[in-house]
Amino acid sequence: MKTKRTSLEDIAKAVGVSKATVSFVLNDKGDEFNISKEKQQLIRDKAKELHYVPNFFAKSLRQGETKTVGLVVSDISNPFYAELCKTIQEELYHKGYNVFIVNTDEDKELEKVLMGELIQRSVDGMIISPSNRIEALIPILRSTHIPVVFADRQGDENADFVGVNNFEEAKKLVYCFSKQPKKLAVVLKNNSWAITLEERVLGAKEACEELGVPFEIVQLPSEQNEVDMTIKGLIEEGFDSFLVLNNMVVLKILAGLRNNNIELGKDARLICFDDDEVFAFVNPPITALKQPISEIGIHAVERLFIRLKETHQPGKHNLRKCELMVRSSH
Amino acid sequence: MKTKRTSLEDIAKAVGVSKATVSFVLNDKGDEFNISKEKQQLIRDKAKELHYVPNFFAKSLRQGETKTVGLVVSDISNPFYAELCKTIQEELYHKGYNVFIVNTDEDKELEKVLMGELIQRSVDGMIISPSNRIEALIPILRSTHIPVVFADRQGDENADFVGVNNFEEAKKLVYCFSKQPKKLAVVLKNNSWAITLEERVLGAKEACEELGVPFEIVQLPSEQNEVDMTIKGLIEEGFDSFLVLNNMVVLKILAGLRNNNIELGKDARLICFDDDEVFAFVNPPITALKQPISEIGIHAVERLFIRLKETHQPGKHNLRKCELMVRSSH
DNA sequence: TCTTCCTACTTAACAAGTTTAGTTTTATTA
DNA sequence: TAATAAAACTAAACTTGTTAAGTAGGAAGA
Numbered sequence: 215m216k217t218k219r220t221s222l223e224d225i226a227k228a229v230g231v232s233k234a235t236v237s238f239v240l241n242d243k244g245d246e247f248n249i250s251k252e253k254q255q256l257i258r259d260k261a262k263e264l265h266y267v268p269n270f271f272a273k274s275l276r277q278g279e280t281k282t283v284g285l286v287v288s289d290i291s292n293p294f295y296a297e298l299c300k301t302i303q304e305e306l307y308h309k310g311y312n313v314f315i316v317n318t319d320e321d322k323e324l325e326k327v328l329m330g331e332l333i334q335r336s337v338d339g340m341i342i343s344p345s346n347r348i349e350a351l352i353p354i355l356r357s358t359h360i361p362v363v364f365a366d367r368q369g370d371e372n373a374d375f376v377g378v379n380n381f382e383e384a385k386k387l388v389y390c391f392s393k394q395p396k397k398l399a400v401v402l403k404n405n406s407w408a409i410t411l412e413e414r415v416l417g418a419k420e421a422c423e424e425l426g427v428p429f430e431i432v433q434l435p436s437e438q439n440e441v442d443m444t445i446k447g448l449i450e451e452g453f454d455s456f457l458v459l460n461n462m463v464v465l466k467i468l469a470g471l472r473n474n475n476i477e478l479g480k481d482a483r484l485i486c487f488d489d490d491e492v493f494a495f496v497n498p499p500i501t502a503l504k505q506p507i508s509e510i511g512i513h514a515v516e517r518l519f520i521r522l523k524e525t526h527q528p529g530k531h532n533l534r535k536c537e538l539m540v541r542s543s544h
Numbered sequence: 545m546k547t548k549r550t551s552l553e554d555i556a557k558a559v560g561v562s563k564a565t566v567s568f569v570l571n572d573k574g575d576e577f578n579i580s581k582e583k584q585q586l587i588r589d590k591a592k593e594l595h596y597v598p599n600f601f602a603k604s605l606r607q608g609e610t611k612t613v614g615l616v617v618s619d620i621s622n623p624f625y626a627e628l629c630k631t632i633q634e635e636l637y638h639k640g641y642n643v644f645i646v647n648t649d650e651d652k653e654l655e656k657v658l659m660g661e662l663i664q665r666s667v668d669g670m671i672i673s674p675s676n677r678i679e680a681l682i683p684i685l686r687s688t689h690i691p692v693v694f695a696d697r698q699g700d701e702n703a704d705f706v707g708v709n710n711f712e713e714a715k716k717l718v719y720c721f722s723k724q725p726k727k728l729a730v731v732l733k734n735n736s737w738a739i740t741l742e743e744r745v746l747g748a749k750e751a752c753e754e755l756g757v758p759f760e761i762v763q764l765p766s767e768q769n770e771v772d773m774t775i776k777g778l779i780e781e782g783f784d785s786f787l788v789l790n791n792m793v794v795l796k797i798l799a800g801l802r803n804n805n806i807e808l809g810k811d812a813r814l815i816c817f818d819d820d821e822v823f824a825f826v827n828p829p830i831t832a833l834k835q836p837i838s839e840i841g842i843h844a845v846e847r848l849f850i851r852l853k854e855t856h857q858p859g860k861h862n863l864r865k866c867e868l869m870v871r872s873s874h
Numbered sequence: 875t876c877t878t879c880c881t882a883c884t885t886a887a888c889a890a891g892t893t894t895a896g897t898t899t900t901a902t903t904a
Numbered sequence: 905t906a907a908t909a910a911a912a913c914t915a916a917a918c919t920t921g922t923t924a925a926g927t928a929g930g931a932a933g934a
Contacts, residue, residue, distance in 0.1 A: 219666075219688055219689075220687075221889090221890060221891080222890065222891060222892095223890075223891095231913075231914085232913075232914045232915075233890085233891080233892090233914090233915095234892080234893080234913085234914065234915080234916095235912090235913065235914075237891065237892060237893085238892095238893095238913095241892085247912085247913080248910085248911050248912050248913075249911095249912070249913075250911085250912065250913090253912085253913090264687075265683065265684055265687035265688070267660065267663045267664055267684075267688065268664055268890085268891070269605070269664065269666065269889085269890050269891065270661075270664035270665045270666070270891095271601040271602075271604050271605045271610075271665070271666060271889090271890080271891090272601075272605055272889070272890035272891035272892085272919085273890080273891055273892075274601050274891095274919090275599070275601045275602055275605060275889095275890085275891075275892095275918095275919045275920060275921095276890085276891055276892045276893080276918070276919045276920095277891090277892070277919085278919075280601075289630070290620065290626055290629055290630050290633075291623070291626045291627045291629075291630040292626075293621070293623065293626070296620055296621045296622075296623070296626040297621045299620055299621075300619070300620050300621040300647060303620075303646075303647050304647070304649075312644075312646075312661060313645075314642075314644060315645050316633075316642075317630060317633050317634070319634075330597065331600075331642060333597045334597055334598055334599065334600035335600045335601070336549075336599060336600070336601060353595070354595055354597075357550075357594075357595035358549055358595070358597065359549075465821055465822060465824075465825060468825045469824070469825070472825075490822070491795055492795060492820070492822045492826065494795075494799070495795060495798045495799070495802075495826045495827065496822065496825045496826055496827065497825065497826070497827030551919090551920060551921085552920070552921060552922095553920080553921095561883080561884085562883075562884050562885075563884095563920090563921075563922090564883085564884065564885080564886095564921095564922080564923075565882090565883065565884080566921095567921060567922060567923085568883095568922095568923095571922085577882085577883080578880085578881050578882050578883075579882070579883075580881090580882065580883090583882085583883090598920085598921070599919085599920050599921065601919090601920080601921090602889090602919075602920030602921040602922085603920080603921055603922075604889095604921095605888095605889045605890065605891090605919095605920080605921080605922095606888070606889050606920085606921055606922050606923085607889085607921090607922070608889075
């Protein structure tokens with residue numbers, strides 16, 4: 215038997231006043247609307263007694279504001295996004311906002327559906343790390359007038375963006391190897407073609423051309439034994455350096471190298487774009503580029519709040535600096 | 545200038561029909577309610593033209609159903625919860641439900657506030673990994689009649705629960721050391737006193753008593769240099785084995801051991817409750833207990849759906865099995 | 875021809891709050 | 905003493921979508 219939740223009206227009837235009075239009191243506007251202290255107490259007591267919880271939807275419907283921000287990421291189980299989500303959630307909580315997180319799994323169709331759901335939920339704003347350039351969604355977003363900030367990945371040149379300069383950072387990394395690579399393998403995940411990766415690949419390419427280093431872009435297969443084969447092939451072809459552009463594949467490469475008896479730091483060198491604390495304890499410790507995740511989250515929220523106030527402003531790009539964690543694999 | 549979103553009424557006026565007609569058509573009930581094909585097309589076209597997105601709140605308000613589940617976890621940036629969130633989100637998405645994730649940061653007050661917010665949002669159900677036994681929240685949950693399933697951590701004996709048998713699993717781990725410990729340090733994070741940890745501690749304790757192994761429960765400080773000191777002290781006192789009950793501290797211990805020149809596997813042994821893929825690449829590879837995270841998520845969702853249909857059923861405990869990842873640190 | 879039925883809709887109540895514009899009662903002032 | 909003001913509220917409109925009940929007009933059957 216589904217009993218109805220306590221409503222304002224239930225309290226009003228129980229106390230013998232109008233809905234309006236109850237609403238005033240429970241929104242701490244009792245004094246402003248001249249509700250007597252005794253009645254205020256009566257109403258508050260009854261609300262507690264009946265376990266009253268306001269219906270957020272009714273409130274939002276009337277007020278046209280939800281105090282909710284939609285957060286679109288491709289994969290919360292990726293430590294990068296897990297941390298980003300956490301930071302953004304915390305920042306927004308302090309400002310009185312809730313966050314609705316959705317997971318696109320790098321699927322453009324799903325992304326579209328989920329963003330539609332966020333719009334249905336009347337989020338006041340969105341922070342998006344899009345699976346790719348989102349031409350299809352721009353008109354919808356425009357017509358709803360929901361402010362959007364892109365974080366980590368840039369979905370639209372003209373919109374707000376907070377992230378890192380993937381091109382420049384990747385380029386710099388190529389210069390960071392302890393010995394100039396004879397041949398460089400630029401490795402990324404299979405079927406992963408996010409904007410950030412595109413930019414990183416371009417940066418690495420430019421550096422290689424500047425240095426005259428031969429290079430190849432390697433899309434790593436998903437099965438470990440295929441990875442092992444790929445790496446074997448690369449080593450045989452004379453590749454001695456690996457630039458890993460994707461934190462989610464570094465473990466596979468480590469395993470692949472080990473399975474081929476390649477000793478990192480000696481027989482080959484590796485740098486990873488994206489850090490993990492545990493890299494310090496891997497054998498050998500992995501040199502990696504640490505992205506300022508919290509910073510990105512904090513600035514994205516800050517920017518969104520500016521947008522929430524002044525809607526008509528040109529988009530601004532905020533590029534944050536990365537930090538190279540020099541360990542010993544490079 | 546904040547332009548209003550397109551509403552049903554806007555479409556109705558533009559086409560010259562009533563709101564009801566538009567509602568029928570856009571909910572694919574046009575035929576059922578005998579709306580002519582031409583009008584249906586007209587309405588659909590206009591809806592697309594005006595970028596109509598239904599207001600979810602208005603719909604939920606009327607229908608008393610939100611197709612939304614609240615998910616309460618202590619820390620999404622913890623890989624355990626990140627994975628749990630992802631699984632639950634995926635499972636629910638396939639069933640036509642959305643998930644609202646909140647982060648309690650192990651703070652009981654915050655947990656209370658956030659759960660209140662989920663109730664305000666009229667979630668149809670909740671999956672909770674509570675920061676602790678949540679006596680304070682039980683009456684509220686009861687009065688709202690929102691079905692709740694506990695995942696990972698058990699908040700109430702009488703409610704549904706999906707997780708692992710922390711007591712037994714921890715107990716077994718003590719028996720897994722390659723050499724019986726001379727003295728065992730049972731390590732957990734500072735100020736972390738989740739239910740799961742309580743149970744794990746109790747299990748470890750019982751095993752130690754059975755084996756006659758002296759042990760100590762160590763709350764690890766948060767600063768690395770203090771950790772180093774703690775570990776130094778333990779080693780000097782003759783502790784040669786570490787049972788780490790908390791995935792988030794294992795890195796600190798690894799660093800502490802290294803800073804004290806202790807070689808794992810030789811001078812000391814370590815097993816971790818909770819696994820991470822990267823443990824295979826740490827030096828030496830860490831033996832760890834892998835929890836069936838996806839399984840927990842999937843079964844929690846399944847259980848919640850049973851609850852959504854039949855509210856009055858006794859609570860059921862579903863204990864899933866863990867897998868010991870034998871590597872070499874033990 | 876009158877009744878009945880079907881088609882193609884419309885009207886209005888409803889969900890649960892917020893908010894504007896009133897209303898009644900009491901107190902104060904000219 | 906009448907007018908004015910303040911105190912303590914209430915009524916009803918409003919947010920948007922759903923849905924039960926109703927209606928107008930035409931066709932078919934008795």
